[in-house]
Amino acid sequence: MRFSGWRVLREGLTGNKGWAPHWRDPEPKAEYDAVIIGGGGHGLSTAYYLAKNHGMTNIAVLEKGYLGGGNVGRNTTIVRANYGQQGNSEFYSHSLKLWEGLEEDLNYNAMHSARGIINLFHSDGQRDAFARRGNMMINQGDDAELLDREGVRHLLPYLDFDNIRFPVYGGLLHRRGGTARHDAVAWGYARGADQRGVDLIQQCEVTGINIENGVVKGVQTTRGAIRAKKVGIVVAGRSGQVAAMAGMRLPIESHVLQAFVTEGLKPVIDHVVSFGMGHFYISQSDKGGLVFGGDLDFYASYASRGNMPMMEHVMEAGMTLMPMIGKAKVLRSWGGIMDMTPDGSPIIDKTDTEGLFIDCGWCYGGFKAVPGSGFSFAHLMATGNHHAPAAKFRLDRFRTGAGLMDEEATGAQHNLH
Amino acid sequence: MLARPGPDAGEVAWDNYLHLRDNPAGVTEELWQHDGGCGSWLVVTRDTVSHVISKVEMAADVKRAMQAAS
Ligand SMILES: Cc1cc2nc3c(=O)[nH]c(=O)nc-3n(C[C@H](O)[C@H](O)[C@H](O)COP(=O)(O)OP(=O)(O)OC[C@H]3O[C@@H](n4cnc5c(N)ncnc54)[C@H](O)[C@@H]3O)c2cc1C
Ligand SMILES: [Zn+2]
Numbered sequence: 058m059r060f061s062g063w064r065v066l067r068e069g070l071t072g073n074k075g076w077a078p079h080w081r082d083p084e085p086k087a088e089y090d091a092v093i094i095g096g097g098g099h100g101l102s103t104a105y106y107l108a109k110n111h112g113m114t115n116i117a118v119l120e121k122g123y124l125g126g127g128n129v130g131r132n133t134t135i136v137r138a139n140y141g142q143q144g145n146s147e148f149y150s151h152s153l154k155l156w157e158g159l160e161e162d163l164n165y166n167a168m169h170s171a172r173g174i175i176n177l178f179h180s181d182g183q184r185d186a187f188a189r190r191g192n193m194m195i196n197q198g199d200d201a202e203l204l205d206r207e208g209v210r211h212l213l214p215y216l217d218f219d220n221i222r223f224p225v226y227g228g229l230l231h232r233r234g235g236t237a238r239h240d241a242v243a244w245g246y247a248r249g250a251d252q253r254g255v256d257l258i259q260q261c262e263v264t265g266i267n268i269e270n271g272v273v274k275g276v277q278t279t280r281g282a283i284r285a286k287k288v289g290i291v292v293a294g295r296s297g298q299v300a301a302m303a304g305m306r307l308p309i310e311s312h313v314l315q316a317f318v319t320e321g322l323k324p325v326i327d328h329v330v331s332f333g334m335g336h337f338y339i340s341q342s343d344k345g346g347l348v349f350g351g352d353l354d355f356y357a358s359y360a361s362r363g364n365m366p367m368m369e370h371v372m373e374a375g376m377t378l379m380p381m382i383g384k385a386k387v388l389r390s391w392g393g394i395m396d397m398t399p400d401g402s403p404i405i406d407k408t409d410t411e412g413l414f415i416d417c418g419w420c421y422g423g424f425k426a427v428p429g430s431g432f433s434f435a436h437l438m439a440t441g442n443h444h445a446p447a448a449k450f451r452l453d454r455f456r457t458g459a460g461l462m463d464e465e466a467t468g469a470q471h472n473l474h
Numbered sequence: 475m476l477a478r479p480g481p482d483a484g485e486v487a488w489d490n491y492l493h494l495r496d497n498p499a500g501v502t503e504e505l506w507q508h509d510g511g512c513g514s515w516l517v518v519t520r521d522t523v524s525h526v527i528s529k530v531e532m533a534a535d536v537k538r539a540m541q542a543a544s
Contacts, residue, residue: 297497308493311522359499359523399493456489470492 060164079244080124080251085258088284089117091438092276094263094299095292096120098129098239098424099416101246101257102431103291103438105163108253110432111439116255119278121262125243128293131361131393132424133316133350135329135340137174137234138199141190142462144449145402146197151446152429153199153233159428165245167237168343174234174329175204175213177378179223183333187229194231202230213330215381223334223377236329236340242427266302266413273303273412289414289438294359294394296417303410307417308399308455310471312353313392314421315363317371319385321345335374336367339382347385349375353395353421355472363392395421399455401474402462405434406452407441414438415452420474475503475517499523505533 058077068075091107093100096118107113120126138153140146160167178184184203191201209228210218218225251257258280265277266288275284292299294311322345331338336351351371354363368390376383398404398418403426405416416434419426433447454460455469467473479487501521508514515533520526 297495298499301496306490306494306496308495310495310497311499356520357497357502357504357522358525360525364525455493456485471495 060166079248080257083256083258085117085119085261085278085280085283086256087282088275089115089256090285091116091287091289092283092285093118093289093291094276095127095290095295096122096124096243096247096257096259097127097291097293098125098243098246098427099293099419099430099434100289100291101125101129101243101250102427103289103416103434104250104255104257104431105246105253106431106435107439108250108255110435113435113439114254117283118250118255118257119261119263119276119283120257120259121279123259124247124257125240128393128395129243129424129427130240131316131391132239133338133340133348134236134239134342134424135174135234135338136169136237136425137231137329138197138425139174139176139190139194139201139229139231139234140464141193142402142464144460144462145464146193148429148433148446148450149425150197150199151432152426155428155432156237156425157233159242159245163245163249165241165248167241167245169235169237170343171233171235172328172340173212174231174331175209175228176231176331176333177209177216177228178226178333180226184226187227191229200231200233202232204228204230212328215325215379217378217380220377223332234329236342237424238343239424242424246427246431263299263302266299268303268410268413271409271411273410285412287412287414287438289416289434291416291434293396293417293419293423296396296415300415300417303408303413305408307415308404308452309418310357310397311359311394312355312397313358313360313363314350314353314395315367315371315390315392316348316350317368317387317390318342318349319347319382319387322347322385325381330378332374332378335370335377337371337374337378339375339379346388347382353397354392358392359394361392361394363390395419397471397474399471399473400461400463400469401465403430403450404452405430405437405443405447405450407437408452418450475505501528 436444519529
């Protein structure tokens, strides 16, 4: 089934009776060439690119819940390529290029919207830091423009420019940044993988990893044992637990990150905007809800919900920056479990077990990485070689201290990012 | 709660201490500071799934007990 404007029109005129399920619901086979543990954004994109780029179609994605039920459906959907550290820069740059061709490639409407991201600054020192970041983005081949106060006022007239404590000095505009509909991204990759023969197996929790003489042999699941020549662990916040099945301890702590959405409003916020003096960022969804969030709650958690102090901080920061949103009613808040690494950057690597690979540590920024991560992880799993844009995401960088990517320059230790 | 290795314990021990985590989904012991109040350091026993706190002790008391035991 292909989507097209013509198809939508025809279905609309004939009572929408011709739509079929987007993917099959197969029984697990006894053996695959490769299995991917985790049917989130990264697991599904990995499966898609294994099939599409490497011709590996005798593979399965094993998901303990339902496809897209994890963080891929819980994030605030921001897509950007504005990183500053070597290693991250080239990776996110590659990922953003994949985003730009994604909907045509998948024949799926992911509502990718390059509406522009504006990171505001509120002091001379912050201006210098953002000017430097903008230059790094341009050096990487991506786009950045430094806006002065009037430039920001032109785009975001609703800000409290003369706030007594945190006046707006200007902003860094990244025009190609924006948002996408998160669950459509998961569904698009799922459908694309399924069409190429990948088995997407839901309600199938991996409970053990079979290893013999240092070589991976398959997995134990709630739907029986499955043999596999290669296994990829792509389980985001659950990385520590699944890696423990293979006897590994990871440089990862799971933390909760919250987000909030208001009632639907008419279009009022046209970009993604972030505050430079507190943890607050915001965009408006196509349904009209203001979607916003802040920082981690900063304690280890698997609860998928946060607590009041961060909620209060986020609301205060929002009111400081754009008092107009104070009249909007918050409808919902929720949390997701983030796989935090000590330096805040991800891991795409082999493990000490032959045939066992791991893709994790996406922290609070892995949605934008969904295309790039799947592309690079599939390359590693299929060829055994690191893919150039992700070659620095090494598991051993913490032990050796070489190649740390600490974007915030706070130190490569837990609880600092 | 993590035991800090000696300065010469080597790369593997320090990697274990600084970076690698059991990352338990369930009960865990952590060091917290009562930042918004008296500033005390506390050893808190907490469930990472339910957020239930089952025990809080003064870190100084825990340290004294550990020293007495060793
Ligand atoms: C509130 C919030 C806001 C965010 N905002 C942004 C943002 O604006 N921009 C951005 O780039 N990123 C953002 N992120 C981060 C992003 O959502 C994550 O980094 C990313 O989704 C993680 O990868 P994933 O999609 O593969 O994870 P998930 O969707 O969590 O996938 C992991 C899957 O593994 C499955 N699984 C776990 N254990 C097992 C097992 N034993 N067997 C089988 N399956 C298993 C889970 O059920 C789950 O479906 C945000 C996250 C949150 C929570
Ligand atoms: Zn106190």
